[in-house]
Amino acid sequence: MNEKRKRQLTKNLIALWSIFVIGFLYVPMIAVVLASFSKQRYFQFPISSWTLRWYEKASTSLSIRDLLWTSVSVALLVTLFSIILAFFGSLAFARYEWKGRKLYQRLILLPIFFPQAVLGLALLLWFSSIGIIPSWQTAVFAHMVWIVPIVTLIMSIQVYSFDPALEEAAFDLGATRLQVLREITLPILSPGIVSGGLFAFLLSWGNFPLSMFTTGADQTVPEWLYSKMVSGYTPMVPTLGSFTMGSAASVLIIIYLSWMVFRHKSFKLNQSSANKEE
Amino acid sequence: MAEGNTSSKWRFNPGALAAIPASVFLFIGFAGPLAMVVGYSFMPAKTFSLLQIPTLENYVSVVTDSYYLSFFWSLLLASISVFLLFIICYPMAYGMAKLFGKWANLITALIVLPLLISENIRLFGWVLILLKNGILDGTLKYLFDITASGLLFTVPAIVLGIVYVYLPFMLFPLVIGISMVPESLKEAASDLGASRWQIFKEVEIPLSMPGIMIGGILTFILALGSLAESKILGGQAVIMIADDIESSFTFAQNWPKGSVLSVMLIALSGIIVFILFRKIDLDQIIGRR
Numbered sequence: 322m323n324e325k326r327k328r329q330l331t332k333n334l335i336a337l338w339s340i341f342v343i344g345f346l347y348v349p350m351i352a353v354v355l356a357s358f359s360k361q362r363y364f365q366f367p368i369s370s371w372t373l374r375w376y377e378k379a380s381t382s383l384s385i386r387d388l389l390w391t392s393v394s395v396a397l398l399v400t401l402f403s404i405i406l407a408f409f410g411s412l413a414f415a416r417y418e419w420k421g422r423k424l425y426q427r428l429i430l431l432p433i434f435f436p437q438a439v440l441g442l443a444l445l446l447w448f449s450s451i452g453i454i455p456s457w458q459t460a461v462f463a464h465m466v467w468i469v470p471i472v473t474l475i476m477s478i479q480v481y482s483f484d485p486a487l488e489e490a491a492f493d494l495g496a497t498r499l500q501v502l503r504e505i506t507l508p509i510l511s512p513g514i515v516s517g518g519l520f521a522f523l524l525s526w527g528n529f530p531l532s533m534f535t536t537g538a539d540q541t542v543p544e545w546l547y548s549k550m551v552s553g554y555t556p557m558v559p560t561l562g563s564f565t566m567g568s569a570a571s572v573l574i575i576i577y578l579s580w581m582v583f584r585h586k587s588f589k590l591n592q593s594s595a596n597k598e599e
Numbered sequence: 600m601a602e603g604n605t606s607s608k609w610r611f612n613p614g615a616l617a618a619i620p621a622s623v624f625l626f627i628g629f630a631g632p633l634a635m636v637v638g639y640s641f642m643p644a645k646t647f648s649l650l651q652i653p654t655l656e657n658y659v660s661v662v663t664d665s666y667y668l669s670f671f672w673s674l675l676l677a678s679i680s681v682f683l684l685f686i687i688c689y690p691m692a693y694g695m696a697k698l699f700g701k702w703a704n705l706i707t708a709l710i711v712l713p714l715l716i717s718e719n720i721r722l723f724g725w726v727l728i729l730l731k732n733g734i735l736d737g738t739l740k741y742l743f744d745i746t747a748s749g750l751l752f753t754v755p756a757i758v759l760g761i762v763y764v765y766l767p768f769m770l771f772p773l774v775i776g777i778s779m780v781p782e783s784l785k786e787a788a789s790d791l792g793a794s795r796w797q798i799f800k801e802v803e804i805p806l807s808m809p810g811i812m813i814g815g816i817l818t819f820i821l822a823l824g825s826l827a828e829s830k831i832l833g834g835q836a837v838i839m840i841a842d843d844i845e846s847s848f849t850f851a852q853n854w855p856k857g858s859v860l861s862v863m864l865i866a867l868s869g870i871i872v873f874i875l876f877r878k879i880d881l882d883q884i885i886g887r888r
Contacts, residue, residue, distance in 0.1 A: 335694040339706060342691055346713050346766065349724020352734055356727050364727055366737030410621030417614025425618050427876050432629050434817065434872050436824020438841045439861050442848050443632035446858075450635060450649065466628040469621055520715070527717035530826060534848075543717040550723055550831060559727070562720040569715050 350566060356559035363554055375560040385561065391457050392526055392541045399464045399525040403472045404518050410469065411476035411513070412506075416483065432470045440466065441534035448535070455537030463535035464525045471524065472517040479513025519576055523569050633865070640858035647854060657859040666843060666860065673840040676754070677822035680761040684769040684818050685811070687762070692773035692810075697782075703774075710767050718764050722831045725763065729756060729832070752834030760828035765821050769814040776810015777803070809879050816875045820868045840864055 356364050360372040379385050413419070414426055432440065444463045448455050487509070491501045507514075529543040536544065542565055549558045641653040644660070695703040713721060728734045731748040739745045750756060780803050788798045804811070826841040833839075840860065847857030 332694070332698050335690050335698060339691045339694055339699075342687060342766070343706065343709050345763070346710065349721050349728060349763070350713065350716065352724040352727040353720060355734075364730065365732045366727075366734045367741055406621045406624055409617040409619075413614045413616075413618035413621075417612075417617065419612055419614030419618075421618070422614060425622065426882075429621060429625065431872070432625065434820055434868065435629075436821070436826075436841060436864065436868070438826040439824055439844060439864060440629075440632070442844065442857065443636045443861065444628070445848070446639065446854065447632035447635050462628060466625065469624060473621060523715035527715060527720075529717055529719050543719055546717070546723070547719050547827075547831075550719065550726070558723060562717075562723060565720065566716050570712075573712075573715070 353559045353566070354563045357556070357563040359556070359559075362556060364556075364559075375556045376564075379557060379560050379564065385557075388540055388542050388545050388561075391536075391539050392543075395457055395461050395464065395532075395541060396522045396525040398461045399468055400518050400521040402461070403465055403469050403521040404514060406465070406469050407472035407476050407517055407521075408510075408514065410473040411480045411510075414473055415477040415480035416485065429473055430470050432467050433474070435467075437467060437528075437530035438533070441531045444531070445534040455535050457536055457539040457541070460532050460536045460539070460541070463531045464528055467528075467531060468521050468524055472521050475517040475520055476510065476513040479510055479516075483509055515576065515580055519573065522572065526569060527565070636858045636861050636865075638858075639854050640862045642855045642858075644855050645853050657855045661856065661859045661863070666840075669838045669840045669843045670863070672837045673823050676758055676761060676837075676839065677819050680758055680765070680822045681769075681815050681819045683758070683762050684766060685773075685815065688766065688770045688773050688814070692770055692777050695770075695774045696778035707771075710770060714767055719827050719831060721764070722760050722827055725756070725760060725832055726751060751832065752836050754833070754836055757829050757833040757836065757839075760832040761822045761825055764825070764828060765818045768821060769818045772810045772814035772817065773807070774810070776807035776814070779810065780806040812875055812879065816871055820871060823868060824864060 355368065357375060358371045358373070359365075359368045360370040360374070361368075410429060413422070414429065441463060444459075444466065445455060448459050453459060483506075487505050488501055491505050496504070527543060528541075529547055532541045532544050533547070540548075542561060546558055546562055546565075549555050635649070638649050640657055641655070642649060642651050642657075643654055644657060695706055699706065726733070729750040730736065731751070732740075733751075735750065736747045739747050784802055784806070785798050788802050793801065824841050825839065826845060829837065829839045829842060841864075844857050844860045844864065847853045847860060851857075
């Protein structure tokens with residue numbers, strides 16, 4: 322009895338601690354959102370008067386529109402290319418037995434362990450010595466060096482749970498390689514592809530250290546925020562910061578919901594076709 | 600028969616084939632730039648071409664200059680951060696692996712979400728909290744008439760930033776490590792009369808070691824190369840190695856010197872990762888086959 326109570330106490334303490342840690346993770350973000358509604362030019366707490374003025378200002382600013390456009394373009398292209406590369410990359414990582422696999426697994430993950438600022442500088446060096454002028458397009462390439470390995474890892478987790486017998490069965494029934502890819506492999510791996518793509522988009526959208534050195538004259542939102550942060554306080558920083566957080570959350574929610582709807586539908590479709598066959 | 604031939608041809612080595620796109624990309628995007636950094640580290644100072652007579656002068660000047668100071672700070676702050684992270688994350692990871700049941704998924708999601716927000720926005724949140732007249736200082740003044748104004752731009756603020764940003768990278772490996780410890784072993788140890796502390800020390804820690812190693816080394820390396828934390832929260836309190844690398848490349852326009860420092864940082868991290876990867880099996884940890 323005493324032992325049981327002790328165990329319950331430990332559990333409660335650990336739960337309390339975990340809630341505290343999660344709070345620790347979210348407090349700074351809440352601070353940014355609060356600051357964006359403060360009327361004063363210089364941040365002071367407690368906030369005395371509230372306003373939406375900074376949001377109005379941000380929404381009419383053409384330079385902010387440019388920043389957002391650059392960030393979105395980079396993130397979309399990174400997502401597209403990363404999914405393609407990581408799809409095959411994860412099959413090699415987790416699906417097939419082949420000679421160099423162990424070595425490949427280690428090498429492909431190296432960029433994740435690499436300091437991003439140094440990677441950004443190395444890429445800058447690389448671009449300028451082969452005569453490419455850095456712009457937002459080179460930033461796409463730079464982000465991918467870091468993001469492709471991450472997406473590969475995320476997709477691999479899905480691939481590990483994938484039963485190769487399904488593919489083999491389809492082959493035995495006379496399906497071509499393309500048919501197997503389209504009808505078996507892609508649908509089964511689609512949860513991994515969706516979550517990998519989501520990570521790719523959001524990690525690129527929020528990336529700063531790689532963008533800082535590889536965008537050249539163009540600027541992404543995180544870069545702009547950083548340049549304003551180090552040059553003194555302006556209310557535009559928390560405002561645009563809150564906006565980027567809000568849009569990341571919206572992307573997440575929209576993708577999640579449409580994924581649920583899509584799954585529900587395809588589940589129904591499968592059921593009805595199964596019924597017909599009966 | 601023809602069918603069988605084509606498929607067996609396809610099955611000949613699909614793994615190696617599938618590995619080609621990502622490998623080629625990383626060869627161009629990762630190995631290439633690294634080789635170039637190594638190449639530049641042997642070029643004469645303040646030059647912008649690789650076509651010169653190689654020299655070791657940069658290495659000599661880095662060792663004789665005061666750069667060891669920024670290496671020292673980076674190593675110190677990274678070690679402190681990893682230690683704190685382990686203390687903070689272990690109980691929580693234990694809860695997520697063993698106690699929370701289905702709540703663990705929600706907690707995982709709550710920890711992953713901040714990762715998708717730019718780290719400089721989140722660090723800026725700490726600036727707002729620690730700032731003079733900021734959230735902490737303002738609240739204390741308002742409630743108790745105490746000031747806490749000198750918190751920003753200090754060494755502890757940098758450690759706070761590092762711990763804050765890299766927490767998930769310690770937590771998740773620990774969760775995986777701890778969940779690899781079979782309950783039956785703990786019960787067996789308990790049946791044989793081991794105390795809770797003994798079980799923890801003799802069973803749980805050794806068996807969850809792969810997770811502890813990955814978490815510790817991952818956060819150590821990330822902290823070693825961190826830049827935004829010391830810039831945003833540290834002001835000029837201390838210069839970390841990534842600061843030195845950045846300013847050599849940008850303000851000083853001394854690519855060879857920046858390259859030498861990068862090579863040293865990479866070598867340091869590389870040795871640590873190499874030791875780690877020799878000891879663990881990725882299939883077992885990620886795929887749990």
